[in-house]
Amino acid sequence: xxxxxxxxxxxxxxxxxxxxxxxxxxxxxxxxxxxxxxxxxxxxxxxxxxxxxxxxxxxxxxxxxxxxxxxxxxxxxxxxxxxxxxxxxxxxxxxxxxxxxxxxxxxxxxxxxxxxxxxxxxxxxxxxxxxxxxxxxxxxxxxxxxxxxxxxxxxxxxxxxxxxxxxxxxxxxxxxxxxxxxxxxxxxxxxxxxxxxxxxxxxxxxxxxxxxxxxxxxxxxxxxxxxxxxxxxxxxxxxxxxxxxxxxxxxxxxxxxxxxxxxxxxxxxxxxxxxxxxxxxxxxxxxxxxxxxxxxxxxxxxxxxxxxxxxxxxxxxxxxxxxxxxxxxxxxxxxxxxxxxxxxxxxxxxxxxxxxxxxxxxxxxxxxxxxxxxxxxxxxxxxxxxxxxxxxxxxxxxxxxxxxxxxxxxxxxxxxxxxxxxxxxxxxxxxxxxxxxxxxxxxxxxxxxxxxxxxxxxxxxxxxxxxxxxxxxxxxxxxxxxxxxxxxxxxxxxxxxxxxxxxxxxxxxxxxxxxxxxxxxxxxxxxxxxxxxxxxxxxxx
Amino acid sequence: xxxxxxxxxxxxxxxxxxxxxxxxxxxxxxxxxxxxxxxxxxxxxxxxxxxxxxxxxxxxxxxxxxxxxxxxxxxxxxxxxxxxxxxxxxxxxxxxxxxxxxxxxxxxxxxxxxxxxxxxxxxxxxxxxxxxxxxxxxxxxxxxxxxxxxxxxxxxxxxxxxxxxxxxxxxxxxxxxxxxxxxxxxxxxxxxxxxxxxxxxxxxxxxxxxxxxxxxxxxxxxxxxxxxxxxxxxxxxxxxxxxxxxxxxxxxxxxxxxxxxxxxxxxxxxx
Numbered sequence: 001x002x003x004x005x006x007x008x009x010x011x012x013x014x015x016x017x018x019x020x021x022x023x024x025x026x027x028x029x030x031x032x033x034x035x036x037x038x039x040x041x042x043x044x045x046x047x048x049x050x051x052x053x054x055x056x057x058x059x060x061x062x063x064x065x066x067x068x069x070x071x072x073x074x075x076x077x078x079x080x081x082x083x084x085x086x087x088x089x090x091x092x093x094x095x096x097x098x099x100x101x102x103x104x105x106x107x108x109x110x111x112x113x114x115x116x117x118x119x120x121x122x123x124x125x126x127x128x129x130x131x132x133x134x135x136x137x138x139x140x141x142x143x144x145x146x147x148x149x150x151x152x153x154x155x156x157x158x159x160x161x162x163x164x165x166x167x168x169x170x171x172x173x174x175x176x177x178x179x180x181x182x183x184x185x186x187x188x189x190x191x192x193x194x195x196x197x198x199x200x201x202x203x204x205x206x207x208x209x210x211x212x213x214x215x216x217x218x219x220x221x222x223x224x225x226x227x228x229x230x231x232x233x234x235x236x237x238x239x240x241x242x243x244x245x246x247x248x249x250x251x252x253x254x255x256x257x258x259x260x261x262x263x264x265x266x267x268x269x270x271x272x273x274x275x276x277x278x279x280x281x282x283x284x285x286x287x288x289x290x291x292x293x294x295x296x297x298x299x300x301x302x303x304x305x306x307x308x309x310x311x312x313x314x315x316x317x318x319x320x321x322x323x324x325x326x327x328x329x330x331x332x333x334x335x336x337x338x339x340x341x342x343x344x345x346x347x348x349x350x351x352x353x354x355x356x357x358x359x360x361x362x363x364x365x366x367x368x369x370x371x372x373x374x375x376x377x378x379x380x381x382x383x384x385x386x387x388x389x390x391x392x393x394x395x396x397x398x399x400x401x402x403x404x405x406x407x408x409x410x411x412x413x414x415x416x417x418x419x420x421x422x423x424x425x426x427x428x429x430x431x432x433x434x435x436x437x438x439x440x441x442x443x444x445x446x447x448x449x450x451x452x453x454x455x456x457x458x459x460x461x462x463x464x465x466x467x468x469x470x471x472x473x474x475x476x477x478x479x480x481x482x483x484x485x486x487x488x489x490x491x492x493x494x495x496x497x498x499x500x501x502x503x504x505x506x507x508x509x510x511x512x513x514x515x516x517x518x519x520x521x522x523x524x525x526x527x528x529x530x531x532x533x534x535x536x537x538x539x540x541x
Numbered sequence: 542x543x544x545x546x547x548x549x550x551x552x553x554x555x556x557x558x559x560x561x562x563x564x565x566x567x568x569x570x571x572x573x574x575x576x577x578x579x580x581x582x583x584x585x586x587x588x589x590x591x592x593x594x595x596x597x598x599x600x601x602x603x604x605x606x607x608x609x610x611x612x613x614x615x616x617x618x619x620x621x622x623x624x625x626x627x628x629x630x631x632x633x634x635x636x637x638x639x640x641x642x643x644x645x646x647x648x649x650x651x652x653x654x655x656x657x658x659x660x661x662x663x664x665x666x667x668x669x670x671x672x673x674x675x676x677x678x679x680x681x682x683x684x685x686x687x688x689x690x691x692x693x694x695x696x697x698x699x700x701x702x703x704x705x706x707x708x709x710x711x712x713x714x715x716x717x718x719x720x721x722x723x724x725x726x727x728x729x730x731x732x733x734x735x736x737x738x739x740x741x742x743x744x745x746x747x748x749x750x751x752x753x754x755x756x757x758x759x760x761x762x763x764x765x766x767x768x769x770x771x772x773x774x775x776x777x778x779x780x781x782x783x784x785x786x787x788x789x790x791x792x793x794x795x796x797x798x799x800x801x802x803x804x805x806x807x808x809x810x811x812x
Contacts (some may be wrong), residue, residue: 172590205590206644238645246646246706263709284646286709288716289729323580324781326713380589382581383596399596 056082059123059147061217062089062140064231065257066196066270070155071132074231076108076140077124077258079115084142087112089125091138094151104137104149113250119210122250124258130154132273135228151228155195158273161409163193165230167402168200168314168346169375171239174215176401177378179420181222184403186422189225193407197223197230198278200346200375201237201314207253208242217256232257236266236282237314237346267291269298276408277302281313287330295331299338307432308341308408316345318371320352320384320397332369339433340369341413342406348374349382351417352397353426354390362389365430372415372428376402396426558681558798558806559669565661565794566614566628572787573635574607579784582607583638584631590642606631617665628662646710647703654699657767657791660692664798680806686799687753693763693796694750697743700770705740707733714773722776742766757803760796768793 062078076089087110110125123142130136133156140147156162165184170177188194204212223230234257242251250261259266266282279298285291302309315325317332325347335343336358356368363369371390384397391397400419407414417426576582585603588594594602610631616624636659639651647654664685681689704711715732719725727735743766746759771789774782 241644241646241648243649284709286707286712286716286729288713289732292716319580321581323576323784324778326710326778328781329717329778330713380595382589383600 055145056080057084057142057145059140059142059145060120061221062138062147062150063217063220063257064150064152064229065124065259066155066231066233067259067268068270070196070231070270071157071273072128072130072154074127074130074136074152074154075124075258076110076127076138077122077256078140078142078147079120079122079255080142080145081120083112083114083121084123084145087123087125087140087142089127089138089140090146091127091136093131094135094137104139110140113255115210115252115255117210120214120255122255122258132157133160149227150224152231153195153228155272158275161193161407162195162272162275163191163405163407164196164198164233164278165194166198166200166312166344166404166406167375167377168235168237168344168373169202169349169379170199170216170219170377171202171205171212172379174219174378176380177216178219178222180377180401180403181219183418183420183422184223184230185225187403187405187418188223188228188230191405194230194405196233198233198312198344198406199235199377200312200344200373201235201283202239202346202375202379203234203237203253203256205239207240207251210252213252213256233270233278233280233312234259235280235312235314235346236284238284241284264290267294269302271302271306272408274306276308276310277306279309279311281311281327281331283313283315283325283327287326292330292334296334296338299334299340303338303434307410307434308413309338309433310342310344310406311335311340312344314346316347316371316374317343318354318357318388318390319345319348320350320374320388320391321348321382335369341430341433342415343369343371344404344406345371345373346375348384349376349379350374350384350397351376351381351400351402351425352384352391353395353415353417353428355392355395357390362392366433370415370428370430372404372417376400394428398425400425556801558686558802559665561794561798561801562661562665562681563614563618565791565798566617566625566665568790568794569632569658569661569788570607570610570614570628572784572790573610573631575784575787577603577607579781583635583643587638587642614662617662622666622668625662625665629659629666632658632662646708647699647706650699650702653695654703656692656695656699657689657795658788660688661791661795661798664689681798681802686802689795689799690750690753690760693760693799694747694752696747696767696792696795697750697763698747701740701743701747703740704736704743707736711736711739714777717777718773755803755807757800760799760803763796764793764800766793767796 057080059078059080062076065075065077067073067075076091089108089110090104091106091108092104106127108125108127110123112121112123114121123140125140127136127138132154135151135153137149137151139149165187167180167184170180184197204216206212234253236253240251240253242253244251245253245261245263245266248262253259253266254261263282263285266280266285268280270278270280272278277298279295279302281295282291299309311331313327313331315327316322317324317328319325327345350373352372352374354371356363356365356370358368378401381399381401383399384391386397388397402417402419402425405416405418407416411431413430413432415426415428415430416424419425573582577585582603584606585599588599588602610628613624613627613631617628618624632655636652636655639655640648643651664681667682667685667688669680669682712729712732715727715735716729719727719732746762749756749759750763767789771786771792774785774789776782778785
C-alpha cells in the first residue's frame, strides 16, 4: 500500500494552520464573492411596480393582434386590474384613420383569463368578417368602463403591395426600446403601405414578471400613429418562458397577445391572401415533434398557394453571435425543401443578413435562403462574429439597434433595415423562389359562394411534371355579375382582380383569366343555374 | 492494487477517483472554452445586461474567465488547491446566472442540474483521506465523496423532473436519435411517454444518492446514462453540440469517480 505523498490532512487538520485553514479561508473568501454576485443578480431583477389605474375595471392598453387571416379577422386584447363581469369590443368601419367616424355598430364578446398571480385579467375578442384593406375603429369595454377609440387597418387585397415591420428582442433596455418604438412610428407614418408589426420574441427580461409586461405595453404605445395601431404578429422567445406554458396553461405571453396557451399553440400561419404566408414558429417548444410535422404540412400548402413564404422564430439557425440552435437541425431542411423566401430570426442582438444558403453552403440568390435578424428592438447590441462564412459579403453583420421593413410586391421582396435615426443600414432584394403565378394556370372549376365571393379551382404544373390544384378565394369587391337566366345574358364585361393577381373577366357567358403566366386560352364557358340557391357556377374546360 | 505486473492492471489501477475528476474538470473547461469561442457563455450575458460592459471587452472578459479556469486547473494539478476552488466558483456563478439571466425552460432547476459540474472541482479542493491506503493522488476525502454523491443525486433529480415534464429539448434529442440513429420515426406523444419513464428512472436512482447510499450499481447506471445524455448533444447538433457535451462531462464522470471509489477504495460496511 502506498501512503499519500501529501502531508495535508484536509479538514481533519488544525483550523488555523496547514491546508485546512487555507481551505477554510478560501471557502470564506470565495463564498462571500458568490453571495455578493448572487445578490447583485437578484437585486438587479427587482422592478418598481407601475402605477395602476384607480378603477380596477379600466381597460388597459387595447391592442390588435393578427393570427391566421389578417384580411378578414383580428383579435383585440386588453387587460384590467380587476376581473369585471362583462367584456366586449365595439367596432365598425371608419372612413379613414380618424378615430371618430360612424358609430361602431358591431360587438364582439371577449374571453378572459387571469394572470397567474391575479394582478391582471386578460380579455380578448376575435373580430371576424372584416373587409380587406379597411380601417376599423374599436373600443374595448369592461362593464361600464371603456377605452378610448383606436383604429387599425386590415391587410390589403391580394393584388396590392404591402410592407411589414419586423424586429426582435425589445428587452433589457426600456429607454432604447422606446427610441426604437418611435422609429417604428415614424416609418409607419411615412409609409402608408406598412400594415403590421412582426415581433421575433424576447419582449421583456422575464415573461413571468407582469411588471415587465406592463412597462413593455406602456412603451409599445409609442409605436401608435395617433389613434392608429399596427396589428402585431408575435412569436415566443426564451424570455417568455413560463412553467404554466409547459403545463399547457395560459401564461402572460398568451394573455398579452390573446393567444391560446400550451406548447403546441404558439405556432401558426398568417395568410395574407395568396400574396404571403408568414409562418410564426415557437423555437422554445419541441422543434422536431408535432411542430415540425405541422411546419411541413403548412409549407406544403403554402408552396402551392402563396407567392411568398416567410418564417419568423426566435432562435437562429445561422446566428451571428451564439452557436446555432436546433432550428438548423429540424427546420432548415424543410425551409430548403419548400423554398422558403426569407427566415427572420432573433436572439443574437445584432443586425445580420446572411448570404443565400442551401445545404449548409453559400448558394445563388435564386436558390439560397437568406436569414435576417437578429434582434435590435432595444436590447444591448453585441459584436457579431464576422468571420462566420455565412456573414461574408454580400451578407452583413453589425452591432446596431434597428428595425427591419419587409415589402412584398408581386415580383420582388425588398428587405430594408433602419437605424435609430431612420438611416438605411441594409437593403436586399430578391425574387420569389417559387414560380407561383408565372407558370401556365388552367381554370378547372369555379364556385360562386355568395355575392362578392367566388372560389376558383386552378391547376398549374409543379416541377414540370405533376399538376396540382390550388384554391383561390376572391373576397372583397363584388363581381358585378348577377345570376342570369342564361349564360348569354350575362353582363357584357365585369372584371376584378383575383387574389392571385390574375385578371378575371366574365364576358358573354365565358369566364376568362388573364395576366402574367396565365394561358390565354384559359377561358371556360359559364353555365348559370338560377335555381341553385348557393349560386354555384359549374364550369367545364 | 499495485501488485500485478500486467500493464492493463497497472493502467486500471491508475484510474483513481481523483484522476477521473481531474479529467472531468479539464474536459468541462475545454467545453466552456469551446462554448466561449463558438458563441456566448452565460457569464458574458450577465456582464452585458448587469454591468454595462460592452464588446470587445465582453469577449475579452469571457475569454479571460475561461483561460483563468484552465490556468487554475493546471495549478490544481500541481498542488494549489485554490485553483480547484476558483473553478468551483466559476461553475457556481455559471449556474446562478443560468437561474436568473439565461432564461429558458426549467431555468429554476439550473443549480441542481449543474451540481456535478460544481462538485467535481470542489471535491478536488479537499485533500485525500489521510487514513486511506492509496496511490499518490488517488482517493478522495470522505467529505468529498459525500459531496459528489449528493451532487450526482441532485443532477439526476433535476434531469428526472425535466424528463418527466417532457423538456422540449429532450424530445428533440429523442426525435433525432430515433430517426437518424434507429432509422424510424416515433410520434412525439410516444417520445413523451418514453421521457416519463426516463424521468422516473432518473428520480429513482437520484434518491439513494441523495441519501448517501453506497450502491455502486446506482452510480454505474448514472455514469453510463450521464455519458449517453451528454453525448446526445452531439448526436443532435453534430459538432455544434460538442461544447455542450464536453461541459456535461461531469454528468457521467462524477458518478464514474464514485463507482471507482466504492469498488476499489471504500471500506465502509454499507458498500
